[in-house]
Amino acid sequence: MGLIANAAARSLSIEVPTWVDEVVAAFRAPLDSDRACLSLAVELARENVERGGGPFGAAVFAGDRLLSAGVNLVLSSRFSIAHAEIVALMRGQAALGESALNPPALSLFTSAEPCCQCFGSLIWAGVTRLVCGATTADVEEVGFDEGPKPEGWVKVLEARGIQVSQGVERAASRAVLVDYVARGGQIYGKLSASE
């Protein structure tokens, strides 16, 4: 039997480009409100589109400290898991070290409501607050598939002690999605989900 030749990859690595933290460093507004923190996620999404990535960005806070930032890296990494939320959460866990398995209260700001994968992942990562920009309907309107989340997914998260805010800086978040599609950006979710 045996594995096929190159299947023995033992180091599964998602490389985050240096410009992500440069965008964070250059961000002018103080991160002292939900709108400001969500705007950072949108700025990351916007820059990712400029760099050929998907139109999604995210940031993780531990209390009111910015812990990590991420963008969608599915196309560059070829890992379907590399959504902006996952990249930001993994970076946050790397920063937390030992305490990642029993983390402080984490807030996840995401430029668009989580898909069915990130919905589940954020629960295990210890997120206690989720703040979203574009809605699931906005994301699906431009052609992306958010996948099957539980009916009433917001209430499902809230029942687990995760506070959810929706539609923060929605217009700006949605504009990045619309711009991506207008530029002919690849709707990569569809490749694996329905083709």
Added chain:
Amino acid sequence: MGLIANAAARSLSIEVPTWVDEVVAAFRAPLDSDRACLSLAVELARENVERGGGPFGAAVFAGDRLLSAGVNLVLSSRFSIAHAEIVALMRGQAALGESALNPPALSLFTSAEPCCQCFGSLIWAGVTRLVCGATTADVEEVGFDEGPKPEGWVKVLEARGIQVSQGVERAASRAVLVDYVARGGQIYGKLSASE
């Protein structure tokens, strides 16, 4: 503002121990039936417990070719996402290279039914067939939390063209879970999910 000191992790790496592929290479039965393929996932789960990891294993096939194998690496990697299914799917995508974004039909064999995170992830990875050992109830009976999956999640997957088989080698799969708990293994999902 600024990121906290060590948050700039730019290479997010999950290291898969060498013994995983040694278990695959040493597996005696031909991988020519669902039971045999699922037994490989169970063997990986069993060995992971011996090595101090979580009681979960998985294998990915492209057609009838074994593409990759994985085990739960949450504790060693400190990434909450590093479930066995994710590790196996990421390894499979690394093996597929360019074609990972438009993959061949993939079958995912997992020693236990997917949690809410892996449920979503397997859709984006292009899995077209899911074969499971221990049931969600088995997993939760020993104390792990599978999280909120959509009501009727098997039918939800099937409506997306993903064939699902449940309870294959269930007794052997469940025995690994029970053994893990009997040894005092950490129910790490609980740390982030409910504490």
